[in-house]
Amino acid sequence: MFQYHYQSLRPLTTAHLAQTMTLLSQTVDELRQQIESELSANPALELIEERYCPHCHRLLPGKGTCPVCSRPQNASVDEPVVFISPSDDFYVHSGETTEDMPEDMYSSSAEDLPAYVLRQIGMELEKQDRIMAAYLLTHLDEDGLLTIPLIEIAQYYHVPVSRIENIRHIIQHADPVGVASSSTKEALLVQLEVLAETRPIPNLARTIVEHGMDMLCRHQYAELAHSLKVSLRQIKSVSQFISDNLNPYPARSHYGDARQPAKDDVQVYHRPDIIISFLNDDPQNSLVIEIILPINGTLRVNPLFRQAIQQADQEKKDAWKSDLDRASLFVKCLQQRNNTMQRLLFRVAVEQKGYIVFGEEYLKPMTRAQFAKELEVHESTISRAVASKTVQLPNKRIIPLSSFFDRSLNVRTVLRDMISKEARPLSDTELATQLAKRGYLVARRTVAKYRSMEGILPAHLRQAHTHPT
DNA sequence: CTATGGCACGGATT
DNA sequence: AATCCGTGCCATAG
Numbered sequence: 001m002f003q004y005h006y007q008s009l010r011p012l013t014t015a016h017l018a019q020t021m022t023l024l025s026q027t028v029d030e031l032r033q034q035i036e037s038e039l040s041a042n043p044a045l046e047l048i049e050e051r052y053c054p055h056c057h058r059l060l061p062g063k064g065t066c067p068v069c070s071r072p073q074n075a076s077v078d079e080p081v082v083f084i085s086p087s088d089d090f091y092v093h094s095g096e097t098t099e100d101m102p103e104d105m106y107s108s109s110a111e112d113l114p115a116y117v118l119r120q121i122g123m124e125l126e127k128q129d130r131i132m133a134a135y136l137l138t139h140l141d142e143d144g145l146l147t148i149p150l151i152e153i154a155q156y157y158h159v160p161v162s163r164i165e166n167i168r169h170i171i172q173h174a175d176p177v178g179v180a181s182s183s184t185k186e187a188l189l190v191q192l193e194v195l196a197e198t199r200p201i202p203n204l205a206r207t208i209v210e211h212g213m214d215m216l217c218r219h220q221y222a223e224l225a226h227s228l229k230v231s232l233r234q235i236k237s238v239s240q241f242i243s244d245n246l247n248p249y250p251a252r253s254h255y256g257d258a259r260q261p262a263k264d265d266v267q268v269y270h271r272p273d274i275i276i277s278f279l280n281d282d283p284q285n286s287l288v289i290e291i292i293l294p295i296n297g298t299l300r301v302n303p304l305f306r307q308a309i310q311q312a313d314q315e316k317k318d319a320w321k322s323d324l325d326r327a328s329l330f331v332k333c334l335q336q337r338n339n340t341m342q343r344l345l346f347r348v349a350v351e352q353k354g355y356i357v358f359g360e361e362y363l364k365p366m367t368r369a370q371f372a373k374e375l376e377v378h379e380s381t382i383s384r385a386v387a388s389k390t391v392q393l394p395n396k397r398i399i400p401l402s403s404f405f406d407r408s409l410n411v412r413t414v415l416r417d418m419i420s421k422e423a424r425p426l427s428d429t430e431l432a433t434q435l436a437k438r439g440y441l442v443a444r445r446t447v448a449k450y451r452s453m454e455g456i457l458p459a460h461l462r463q464a465h466t467h468p469t
Numbered sequence: 470c471t472a473t474g475g476c477a478c479g480g481a482t483t
Numbered sequence: 484a485a486t487c488c489g490t491g492c493c494a495t496a497g
Contacts, residue, residue, distance in 0.1 A: 368483065383483050407482095408488075427472060443490050448473060458473060460497080 016329060016336075023337040025384035028273050028292050035299065035334075044320070044327035046302040113176070114138055120174045125167065132157055133167050136180060144179040144249060145187065184248035185213050191246045204230065204238045209246075226463070272392035274345060274401065276356055287356065287394075289349055291341050299334060301327045343375055344385055352404050356393055360413040368405055411440045412450050419451075425459040 026034060039045050114137035118130070125133055132153065139148045150168065154161040171180045177194050178187030188209045212224045225235045275290040301324065309320045348371070354362030368386060372379040389401040403409060418434060419426070426434065428451065432444040442450075451458070 367481095379483065387483095429472075445473090445490055445492095446488090449489080452474085460472075 016333060019329065019333040020336045020340075021381070021384055023333050024340060024381065025387060027388055027390075031293075038330055039299070042323050042327050042330075044302055044305045044323045045299060045330065046305075048298050048300060113140065113144065113179070117171060117174050117176070117179060121170050125170070129163075129167050132159070132164065133171060136164070136168060136171065140180060144176055144181075145184065146180050146182050149182070178247070185209060188213070188242070188246050188248055195245060202238050202241055204228075204234060205241055208235075208238055209242065272398050273389040274341075274391045276349065276391060277394045287349055287353070289345050291338065291345065293338070299331055301331055340375075340377065340381065340385060344371065344382065347371060347374060348404055355404070360409060361417070363404070363406070363410045363413075365407045365410060366405060367407070408450070411435070411442060412454060414438065414440060415447065415450050416454050416456070419456055419462075425462040427459045 023031065023034070039047060114134065117137055118134055121133065135156070136146070136153055139146060139153075141147050146168075150161055150164045154164045157164075168180055172178055172187075172190045173194060178190040181187035181190060189206070192206055192209060207228065208224070212228065225231060228235075273292055275292065277288050277290075278286075305320070305324065305327075309317060309324060312320060349356065351364060351366060355364065368382040369379055372382045375382070386401050386405065390398050391401050391404075392398045415431065415435065418431065428447045429444050431451075432442060432447045435442055435447065456462070
């Protein structure tokens with residue numbers, strides 16, 4: 001009977017439905033944990049290795065050629081390729097999640113951050129120092145920042161502050177680079193320092209982090225440009241660099257953090273759940289969408305287990321049967337999840353191609369409800385699938401998946417654009433009428449709101465920034 | 470008097 | 484049912 005259930009393709013039980021829901025809403029990191037625990041708890045589950053592409057080491061989606069290195073035969077350019085990708089090709093685009101320890105990255109979120117850091121720096125320290133390091137590491141907040149002043153630790157152990165400083169210095173340069181800093185600014189500076197060893201960094205970056213972070217956070221580019229006496233263009237590019245490469249909250253590169261970053265901070269996401277890129281990085285080609293799966297291979301019910309159950313004693317049989325049921329349910333739910341994600345992202349990619357390729361202005365406003373109807377699933381399914389997931393676009397920016405559904409984003413970008421091109425500071429009322437002419441009907445009050453969302457100063461405090469040349 | 474920001478309400482979305 | 488978002492009204496600053 002349960003064999004029939006396993007074969008069946010449609011969700012039948014409420015348990016199934018519930019589990020699919022939870023799986024859907026999970027990010028890669030959460031999903032990995034879930035799978036791991038399920039795998040170790042349930043003997044009926046097994047993980048089978050899959051074929052990898054010899055060139056790029058990606059998991060091959062079933063039969064056929066690798067969709068990444070060699071173009072699939074009959075894919076049209078407009079049709080994005082969607083496939084499930086294993087975790088080991090996580091695209092690490094920032095210097096601080098370093099390249100030297102990919103496996104450790106995964107095990108690390110199982111153990112807690114202090115232990116993880118301590119393990120790295122263990123041999124560098126004397127026994128005494130190690131204790132202090134451990135103490136220091138227990139006083140981190142959830143973002144990986146230090147909650148108590150160094151002096152306090154020094155007093156606690158009756159040692160000079162400089163000694164604590166040395167220890168902290170070592171900790172800061174360990175894997176979540178910048179961890180145990182006293183402020184986000186300090187964390188960023190350390191990250192910059194480390195980054196500078198491997199690649200050139202814009203010389204402005206340091207200055208901005210040091211002196212202009214508050215302005216940068218509020219996106220007050222014009223202000224910042226003025227106070228540092230450099231062009232707006234430079235500020236923009238450096239700000240891009242910062243948000244691409246640095247992370248004000250070191251711990252968040254470790255735990256896939258579902259919480260929204262504080263609203264007035266540079267948004268940095270690590271480890272996207274989905275990666276969208278061009279085939280072979282060539283904009284001519286079709287889009288490739290990878291849905292990251294946190295395991296290398298395919299999960300399935302162990303067929304041997306299925307056999308064994310036939311010959312087992314009656315009592316064992318019952319216990320095993322429940323394991324088997326659980327296992328097959330889990331596998332099915334996982335498939336369901338992947339299937340839904342795949343279909344959803346395919347549709348999203350088709351609809352929002354302009355946004356993906358050309359940028360924010362081309363975002364088509366659309367609601368989750370529309371997709372739900374198209375894909376014939378419940379609205380809440382889409383909501384769960386979209387919530388707390390991140391996407392990496394071809395331009396290497398990482399954005400929340402929900403921004404594909406943001407109704408106001410395009411208006412905001414147009415507004416931003418208008419203000420940056422304005423000859424003289426326009427008042428909110430004027431901006432509202434201008435926007436109306438372009439087909440965006442928004443109230444004056446709303447313009448004000450968007451303005452502050454974008455961190456743009458009110459008209460009378462703005463200056464006509466069109467002639468700094 | 471004009472331009473903005475705060476608070477709060479209602480309708481849409483999730 | 485809970486939440487988010489646009490908007491209107493009003494107080495305040497310039």
